[in-house]
Amino acid sequence: MSDEAEREAAEQWQLVNTPLGEKWSGRTRYAAAMFFYKRGEMSAETLEVYRICARLDSTDPLPIIRDRGGGQDWLKRMGYK
Incomplete structure (x- = not known):
């Protein structure tokens, strides 16, 4: 991966972890x-949860992903149990 691609991925990682409520x-x-x-x-099912939560600044998508039973790889990557 190029330096530019690595920087972009790092920036997007920070953004996907934007604190709730902002x-x-x-x-x-x-x-x-x-x-x-x-x-x-990321799976389409996981992305759909983020879409649903897009207008809900205080709603954490991770428990919803877990409750729906999908996105286990994503939850693991996010360090969510």
């Missing part, structure tokens, strides 16, 4: 999730 944070997390989906690093 204005526009749900949309920020969704946009970053789309980046990882397009790279094949």
Whole structure:
């Protein structure tokens, strides 16, 4: 991976981890999730949860992903139990 691609991935990783409750944070997390989906690093089902949560800045998508029973690789990557 090139330095530029690594920097982009690192930036998107920070964005997908934007703290809950910040204005526009749900949309920020969704946009970053789309980046990882397009790279094949996230399932469509997981991306859908981020889409649902996009307008809900205080809603953590990770418990919803877990409750739906999908996205186990993503949850592991996020360090979510």
